[in-house]
Amino acid sequence: xxxxxxxxxxxxxxxxxxxGAYSVMEEMRKEIENKGxxxxxxxxxxxxxxxxxxxxxxxxxxxGTYYVNIQKNDVKRIxxxxxxxxxxxxxxILKREVxxxxxxxxxxxxxxxxxxxxxxxxxVIDPENIEEYIGRGGYEALEKVLTTTKSEDVxxxxxxxxxxxxxxxxxxxxxxxxxxxxxxxxxKYLICNADEGxxxxxxxxxxxxxxxxxxxxxxxxxxxxxxxxxxxxxxxxEYALSxxxxxxxxxxxxxxxxxxxxxxxxGFSFDIEVKRGAGAYICGEETALxxxxxxxxxxxxxxxxxxxxxxxxxKPTVVNNVETLANIAPIIKNGSDWFKKIxxxxxxxxxxxxxxxxxxxxxxxxxPMGTILKEIIFAYGGGIKNGKKFKAALxxxxxxxxxxxNLLDAKMDFDNLKEYKAVLGSGAILVMNEDTDISDMLQSIxxxxxxxxxxxxxxxxxxxKELLTTIKNxxxxxxxxESLTKMISLSEMMFSTSLCPLGQSLILPVKSAIENFRxxxxxxxx
Amino acid sequence: MTKEKIIKSFEKKPENLLLALHSLQExxxxxxxxxxxxxxxxxxxxxxxxxxxxxxSFYSMFSFKPRGKYIVxxxxxxxxxxxxxxxxxxxxxxxxxxxxxxxxxxxxxxLEFSSCLGVCGVxxxxxxxEEVFGNLTPQRIRKIIExxxxxK
Numbered sequence: 001x002x003x004x005x006x007x008x009x010x011x012x013x014x015x016x017x018x019x020g021a022y023s024v025m026e027e028m029r030k031e032i033e034n035k036g037x038x039x040x041x042x043x044x045x046x047x048x049x050x051x052x053x054x055x056x057x058x059x060x061x062x063x064g065t066y067y068v069n070i071q072k073n074d075v076k077r078i079x080x081x082x083x084x085x086x087x088x089x090x091x092x093i094l095k096r097e098v099x100x101x102x103x104x105x106x107x108x109x110x111x112x113x114x115x116x117x118x119x120x121x122x123x124v125i126d127p128e129n130i131e132e133y134i135g136r137g138g139y140e141a142l143e144k145v146l147t148t149t150k151s152e153d154v155x156x157x158x159x160x161x162x163x164x165x166x167x168x169x170x171x172x173x174x175x176x177x178x179x180x181x182x183x184x185x186x187x188k189y190l191i192c193n194a195d196e197g198x199x200x201x202x203x204x205x206x207x208x209x210x211x212x213x214x215x216x217x218x219x220x221x222x223x224x225x226x227x228x229x230x231x232x233x234x235x236x237x238e239y240a241l242s243x244x245x246x247x248x249x250x251x252x253x254x255x256x257x258x259x260x261x262x263x264x265x266x267g268f269s270f271d272i273e274v275k276r277g278a279g280a281y282i283c284g285e286e287t288a289l290x291x292x293x294x295x296x297x298x299x300x301x302x303x304x305x306x307x308x309x310x311x312x313x314x315k316p317t318v319v320n321n322v323e324t325l326a327n328i329a330p331i332i333k334n335g336s337d338w339f340k341k342i343x344x345x346x347x348x349x350x351x352x353x354x355x356x357x358x359x360x361x362x363x364x365x366x367x368p369m370g371t372i373l374k375e376i377i378f379a380y381g382g383g384i385k386n387g388k389k390f391k392a393a394l395x396x397x398x399x400x401x402x403x404x405x406n407l408l409d410a411k412m413d414f415d416n417l418k419e420y421k422a423v424l425g426s427g428a429i430l431v432m433n434e435d436t437d438i439s440d441m442l443q444s445i446x447x448x449x450x451x452x453x454x455x456x457x458x459x460x461x462x463x464x465k466e467l468l469t470t471i472k473n474x475x476x477x478x479x480x481x482e483s484l485t486k487m488i489s490l491s492e493m494m495f496s497t498s499l500c501p502l503g504q505s506l507i508l509p510v511k512s513a514i515e516n517f518r519x520x521x522x523x524x525x526x
Numbered sequence: 527m528t529k530e531k532i533i534k535s536f537e538k539k540p541e542n543l544l545l546a547l548h549s550l551q552e553x554x555x556x557x558x559x560x561x562x563x564x565x566x567x568x569x570x571x572x573x574x575x576x577x578x579x580x581x582x583s584f585y586s587m588f589s590f591k592p593r594g595k596y597i598v599x600x601x602x603x604x605x606x607x608x609x610x611x612x613x614x615x616x617x618x619x620x621x622x623x624x625x626x627x628x629x630x631x632x633x634x635x636x637l638e639f640s641s642c643l644g645v646c647g648v649x650x651x652x653x654x655x656e657e658v659f660g661n662l663t664p665q666r667i668r669k670i671i672e673x674x675x676x677x678k
Contacts, residue, residue, distance in 0.1 A: 199603035202644035237548070237587050238643060240656050278544055278585030281641055295543035295571075297584040354646060356605045362647045398604050428646075430605050444607040452641070454584075 066094035122210030146266035161336035167321030170414035183316035198397035200428030204322035212249035218328035281452035300500035343369030388433035396425025399505035460503025556592035599640035
């Protein structure tokens, strides 16, 4: 069995490619092969780590050593010294004090300690190798469930863990499962929502591509708990690699008797089918997703009845987000008490965030629920790059809230954020510097919603168009103060009358942008 | 594979409609769905033609117009917008001399907008067929398009 000992992450971006990143990477590959290390060391390409102007940059994990300004003739030394003998090549390492005054990489950026449950294996194991997942304790939870636990007790354990849906709404997962289990009828379904379309969000893609078996294990356990033998995963059409990896993972799990008929000789059977989306943001909404899965236009249904009662082909159906299901196996394996020790009282566990925009280290992180927003932006994200000042953070995705600096002490979880009239949403945090015009950002958001509104209900279909016309006119200097009041009241009307969260949630960015950054709009008025 | 074979590779269940549409489109050199494709699908799944057309036209990944060899999809959602997507959009229009939704005369490039590509860490970003390009600048756009032109 192959175990990857080291991962070498090569930064591939404009800067590094111009400085010869590809030829250095090729040299590294050759050198590793020459030393017979190809099985143990894996080279991966990664995006910009926020370290710019320092030539070819690479990071060696698990140590987290950053090498900068690497030339072709440095490669041999790194391989011989660091990879063979375990001695980092000191003169090539990124000098910490260069990065920030008084800050080291342990405290700032991707080197800062995270609490990883969902992403524990991502970037550590080879996602295409089921044995590596098993080697790290994978499928133990499934075995425990199928051999010793009744399905009611699985639900009880998830209820006790207080796990809440990570798709955005934060509904208790255990209660959802129980509702579907208690619904009448034998035919039931589990659907994993991997239609990750919220702008600024790519956490589900990294779970699908980095640790697909964790998701499969979570899905089988969920299926067992709610009493179904059939699961679907609906993956965004654009995520070609995710679909390919997940299909391979399903095949491997079947080969090992972990999926399919009579799993681990327990008598329980479960199958997973992959379905592909085709580019519609609205399909992230659970009832629209169900419609799309049935082969129809992805328009939302009226709720209630909820999918747990009337779902896929009118049968009781549980729809869970990727991140939610990736939490299941760890909870079952370690127990709900372990899980509750992480995070806050009402929202235990961790949350995966994507931090983007004008920060030093854009990327992905997993930290306990309740982590302060300021810490995420300034410690994990490294603060604002190019010496600029912070202006705003849009949190929760496009359907999120613009927060100014004085509200950055927000504790990030489903309940605390309500005090800030904000939502956790998909976990996307878009940071903007002082040069950003919030009215321009709001127009971009409204354009997005206008394009993605499915057209089924009038408030959203007409409301989006009207909001877009108004913001364009404001920015052209054709409107006065009353237009801002109109935008807020229009989006309030959309909130109370739209059929689904798409139309309902525009109030969040519209109101917060206008209330917190009014001068950006007023500057353009007549 | 022939059209017939592709369609028949799917079980006759309405839930396979999207997958069948995807397969037919991918099989077409010009990356689009013809009227005939929709007809065949409607017959096979025993669904009205209007229903199949309604479904296909709902999703932005399906096209009813022939497209170029390279489909350039540019993300303009808020994170890419913040990082300068508009200068990328302008540059692409200039370099390819077409507007969004159009195809170059030599049938090489089609310019489209895309929803979030999920690579926001390297915004602004775009996709050419299945290949993702991040950290774009106008200069880089020129280079990428030039390279694709030479590849043909």
